[in-house]
Amino acid sequence: MIIATGFKPMSKDHFKEYSPQSPDVITSMEFERILSSTGPTGGELKRPSDGTKPKNIAMISCVGSRDERHHSYCSKVCCMYMLKHARILKEKYPYINLYLFFIDVRTAGKDFEEFYVYTKGLGAKIIRGGRVSSVDEKPNGKLRVRGFDVDLGSPVELEADLVVLATAIEPPDGVDELGRQFSATCGREGFLREVHTKLFPVETSAKGVLIAGCVQGPKDIPESIAQSRAAAASAASLIIPGKIKFEAIVSEVDKDKCSSCGVCVPLCPYNAIKLETYKDKEKAKIEAALCAGCGVCASACPSRAITFHGFTTEQILEQISALVEA
């Protein structure tokens, strides 16, 4: 099972300071559609409010990312796609004034810095430092953008026809519920968590459940592709042998002793225990391939019907008494 739900761009409505009620304040995703030849304007650059061609465009980065009020993480791709938009605009409409507000420009990666330098050379104005404090609607229909320029060391204010917000990448709705269904855990920010950042980047804590793409965390297209191929390869390596190897340290139910109480079923962190019919009664059954060998069920079983191989009750009690009496 590979979970690759992708992400959800954050809505602009969370940012009251950026006048989300104005039709001329749009998210990058909407802007991407306006620029696209298959988009709502057929690729023609128009202001959503009155259909005129904007002359001054401001783009604001880190809207919801790197912001303790919303998400502490960096959405990683916004700096690059803002530069991409800037490059498309500047190559197509060189006379447009373009202002890009960044906290800092994060263009780490192969050829990315070169892309940034090239876009700057096309005449896009990069304003670094701080966050844009407000976007206000003016009576003449334009938007007033106020921010800070760390290079000038002073506040800046400009009038824009269109404001594009690079809103944060968020985990899609319901991913926590989806994760629960597959016994995969979510991290603090709501993305599904890998077992190990470096060594097991596509594996989840549930065996055979793999993750790829933005469901694991913000990432760009090359990374998503690399990760999805890794997930596919991991899945194949489980399937191709035709057999699954698992640890011998697993629990097993003695169905004749099981009293059908079902205490163990919700306790199992891996959903490895199910009730199934045996001699006309519902008895617990542990799926050995899912069992991770924690022994929680064996300790909880009131009928002592669960044997935890490797660490049986008898073995441990024998160890304890040997240690006490020696």
Added chain:
Amino acid sequence: MAEWEPRIIVIACHWCTYQGADLAGSLRYSYPPSIHIVRVPCSGRVEPEFITEAIKSGADGVFVGGCHFGDCHYRSGNYNTIKRFNLLKRALVDLGLEDERVKLEWISGSEGKKFAEEMTVFDAKIRELGPNPIKGGANV
């Protein structure tokens, strides 16, 4: 008769406390020789019977070590541990055992020093309390 020496059973989870004990050894932190460690995969494996049996057969103290919350290798084992442990402790106190004779603590694999310190403190406490009063079983 030789002087009384306490016997302490430590039930340690494989992934955290046992690793912590290992680290204490590699870092040359010393802890008392009264400590006897039993390894279990997870502190959630600890049955109340393990503790009662240890007390009954004469252990002077029982220490259960697990992973910190959120660190459990098996996700949620330690949450079960604390629930069971607190219930059992109430029963043991009713049987006449001192509250401090059984202890549950979270010690991670990187806390070698904490392991050694906890063991030293626990050993000192047991020495202060003296021998197990309900060795061989309580008279209820």
